[in-house]
Amino acid sequence: MPICEIDPWRTQYFERVPCPPDTLIPTEDSDAWTWNPRHRWVYDKLEVALRQGLDAAPHGVAPHRYPVFSKPLYNLKGMGVGSRTLRSAADYEAAYQPGHMWMALLEGDHISSDVALVDGSPTWWRHARGLASGDGTFDHWEVASSAEPAVETWGANWCRQHLAGYTGMVNLETIGGRIIEVHLRFADQWPDLYGGDPWIEALIELYTHKVWRYDDRDRRLGYSVVLFLPHGPQYRHPPAEMVRGIEQQSGISSVQITFHEGLAPHRHAMPPGGFRVAIVNCWDREAGNAARAALRRHFIATAAA
Incomplete structure (x- = not known):
């Protein structure tokens, strides 16, 4: 798959749009690091901090x-x-x-921003604001329809100065408008909330022809509701018909079951505060919360010690 996705729960966002076989688009930092030797230094978080005077x-x-x-x-x-x-x-x-x-230790909103860069210059922004729930976990992300001027001003200047020559997506994580992490990829958690297939088509054109063309006038506020559970148990995937039933409910866009059922829990990369089992992308947060509650009941009832 030219859009190189190793998480099976996210291939749903890319499988309907054809991509030229020689156009490689990373969704994993390991691929982005390998394919961008000139700019791979951005994965050094100390260097990113020092280049901002932090x-x-x-x-x-x-x-x-x-x-x-x-x-x-x-x-x-x-x-x-x-x-x-x-x-x-x-x-x-x-x-x-x-x-x-x-x-x-920075203070302020924790925002994840996806940016389309052409020769280091931003041509498109989309921001998601995370509501933290402790120890590296999040209750939900709000995928905003509005701009974030503080992030865009600082981030645009920083990208032009430090990422000249790079064309593709970049993800900036910021707190209080200052960059804490840079990824040479986009956040593959919510492409459906960015616009689905038309957005994926624009993404492919960016990597194939080095231009960004996307009509984003009808962008909508969306939510990515996250389900974390305690570390330790071996959780079981819900039946496919249960997931399909949730996805068909009003206000729901997609469901991701975000772990490998056959892999031991300790072999997953998870934050200290919990084990992420599912994400519900939605247009109605109350509908997303209800879907999360239903999934929580399933995981708790079927977990093995």
Whole structure:
């Protein structure tokens, strides 16, 4: 599949649109890192922080004030693995790990922004605001229909300065308008909320012909409702007819069951706060919440210790 997707629960967004076999579009950071040697440095989170003038250093250089945020310098699996807030020198000593870094603890909205770049210049933006529920987990993401001027102004200048020569999608994660992570791909969690097949067609044209053409005048506010459950149990996938039934309900766009049933739980990359089992993309958040509750009942009833 030229749109290179390893998560089977997300191929649903790409399988209806033909893509030239020699046009490779990454959805995984490992592919993006491999295919973009000139710009792969963006996966060094310390370098991203320092290029913005943020207070940051690798573990081994102690912070001079607290709190700070600690995380791996590189994490191509995502999901907040190994990240935590350090509130004191004692926290720092206990959390010390080679290959980790700390940076200023930023405040403000946590926003995930997908940007279409042509030679490093933004030509399209879409923003999702995350409502955190603790320890790297999220209750839901609001895929906004509006602009985020603070993110777009800072992010556009940063992209033009540091990503000249790059054409393709980039995902910027920001807190309070400052970049905490950069990914040379888009967020494959909600392409249906961006516009479905017409948006995928524009994506393919960006990588094939280096232009961005997409009529986005009718964009809608959407939601991506996330279901996290406790670590430990072996959860079971719901029956396909149950998933189809949820997807056919009013206000629901799609359902993702976001783990491999045959893979041991500890082999999944998950944040400290929970094990992600499902995502419901929807236009009506109450409908998404009801769908999440139904899925929660299934997972709890069928979990194996």
